[in-house]
Amino acid sequence: MKIFLSRDSASKALGSEEVAEAIKAEAKARGITVELVRTGSRGMIWLEPLVEIDTPEGRLAWGPMTPDAVHRLFDLPEDDPLALGPTEDLDWMRRQTRLTFARCGVIDPLDLAAYEAHGGLAGLRRALEMSGEAIIDEMKLSGLRGRGGAGFPTGIKWDTVRLARSDRKYIVCNADEGDSGTFADRMIMEGDPFSLIEGMAIAGIGTGANKGFVYLRSEYPDAIEVMREAVEIARAAGVLGPDVLGSGLAFDMEIRVGAGAYVCGEETSLLNSLEGKRGVVRAKPPLPALEGFLGKPTVVNNVISLATVPVIFEKGAEHFANFGLGRSRGTIPIQIAGNVARGGLFETAFGMPLGELVEDIAGGTASGRPVKAVQVGGPLGAYMSRDEFDTPFGYEEFDGQGGLIGHAGIVVFDETADMLGMARFAMEFCAVESCGKCTPCRIGAVRGVETIDRIAAGDPAAAPLLTDLCETMTSGSLCALGGFTPYPVMSALQKFPEDFAGRREAAE
C-alpha cells in the first residue's frame, strides 16, 4: 500500500506528523507494508493533513485526517465522510492551471529521480543547448514578470546582467517572503526545491553568472532544511557544480539565512544583508543588475519568478505566454488566506476576478459572516471592498484600482474587522520594520500611529493630518515600505469611513 502525506509546514502545523505516526502504527498492527511518501502540499490547506492513497485509478484523497481516523484509511469505505474521491477531480484542483506548482504535492521533494520523471531538468537541458542571448529571448517571449511585487520583466533584467562586463556575476534569489498572506515561496521550497535550483541554474547559464545565493528568511526553518538538502543532492548529481549536467559550464549556490528584518525583502537591503551589513536600503541607481552583490552585476529575483523558469523552458515560452490577461502573462500562484472557508494556494492564469477568488474558490469567510475587506499584495497593499470584486487579477488592473497584486496574497476579513485598527497596524508595522534611512518613513510611521489614535479618540483635525502625513510618506520615501504603507492606511480610511467615525460619535 502506497500512501502520500504532505510534509509542508502548514500540514505539520495541522498535525501531519501525528497522522504519519498513526499510519505507521496502524500498518504495523495490521501487518501491512506501507510505503509512506512525504510530499509537499497540494495547496488545499483547509483539507490538511491531506492523505492520498495510490490506486490503479489514481490517487484518492482523504482529509482533513486525524490520527483517530487513520484506521479507516485501511478499510477504504467509499462513503466515509473523510473520503474526497480522486484528488485530481476535486474542484479546487480541476479549476487550476498548475505550471509552477505542477509537481508540488505530487512527488517527494528530495527525490531527484521523481523530479526528472515529472518533467524536471528538461528545461535546463534545453537551455544548455542555447546561447545566452537565446535564453534571454525565450524569457522575454514568455512575458514573465517578477513575482516578488514590482512586476518587472524578468527577461529584461537578465539581459542587463548578461550584457554587463564583469569577472563575476551573481544570481540572488529573494526568499525573504515577509508579506502576510503569502506562502507560495515557502510551499515551493518545501515541496519542489529542485524547480528553484533548476531555475537559478538557467538564470546563471543565461547571464554568465556562476554563483547563486538563496536569501531565505529565518522564520522558515523547514524550508531552510529542505533547500539545504536539495542543494547537496543536486550537487552530488552534477546538476550544480563545475560542470552542470556535463555541459562544461559552472553554476553553484548557497543557502543564506536572514535575521528577521522585513525590509531585507527589498532587493538592495537584501544585498547589504547578504554582504554582512545592516539591511539598509540603497539608493538606485546603480541598479543591482549592474552593481549588486559586492558591487558585481546581480540578478535579484523572487522564488516564484525563478521556480517558473524551468517550465517555461520545458514547455516553451509561447505555451506560458498563451495564458493570462493583457500584460500579465502566464499563471500566478494566488495565496488565499485569512478568514476564508477554503484557504490555500490556487495557481491560475491571470484574469480571474477578485470576487470569484474570494466568494467562489475560497468559499467566502470561515466565520460565515459577510466579507468586509480584502487586502491584496501583503502589508503594503490596499484594502479592497466588495465594490471592487470585479477587478480581474492582473498587474495593471489592480493598479487601476489604486491597489497592487504584490506577491499575490489575498487576505480576507469578515464584517467584524476594525479597519481603523488595521490602518493603525499598517503604520505600526512600518515603524517597527523601517530601515531608518528616510525621515518620512522612520518618523512618519510613528506619527501615523499617534494620529490614528487621535482619530479614534474623536479628534476631528486628525483625519486631514493623516492624509497629509501619507502624502509626505508617499513622496519622501526611498522604498516601498515607507512609500506604500499609505495604501492600506488611506484605502481603509477612504473605503470604510464608518470605522473611523464611529468612535468619534460615540465620544461626543
Add this chain to the structure above:
Amino acid sequence: MPQSPPVDDLRALIAPYLDMEGPLLPILHAVQAEYGHIPAPAIPVIAETLNLTRAEVHGVVSFYHDFRDAPAGRHVLKICRAEACQAVGGSALSQRALDRLGVDWHGTTADGSITVEPVYCLGLCACGPAVMVDERVHGRVDDTRLDAILQEVRA
C-alpha cells in the same frame, strides 16, 4: 552555557565561515546557535577577524530582530501578529498568551521557561492563528490549543 566564551572557542567557531563571501550573518547565526545570544565579548573577536570596527559589528547585530544580547528563556514562543492571523482572531490569542504568561512582548517568564516574541507572518496564513515554539509550528491555534502548548512548554 558559558556567558563569556573563551576567545579561542570563538575563533574556532568562526573559522569555517571565513572563506564565504559576506560571512558576517552566517557567523552571527553560528554564535547565537552556540551561546543562545551574541555575547558582548564576541563582538571584538568577530570585528578583528573580519577586519571591521566593533561599531560596525555592533551595528549589524542591533539592526536585526533575530540577534539577542542576552539569552532567551528555555523556549521561544513566536506568535504571528500579521494581518491574515488577525483576520481569524490572532490579536485576542496574543493577548491571552501574554496574560497567561504575565509578560509583555519580548519578555521572559519569571521561571525562565518561555520568551514571547512577535513575528510578522510564518507563512501559515491559510491556517492561522499561527505560532511557532522553538522550530515547531502550530496552526489554527484556539484557546484550548494555546493552553495545551503553554502547558507542554512549561512542563
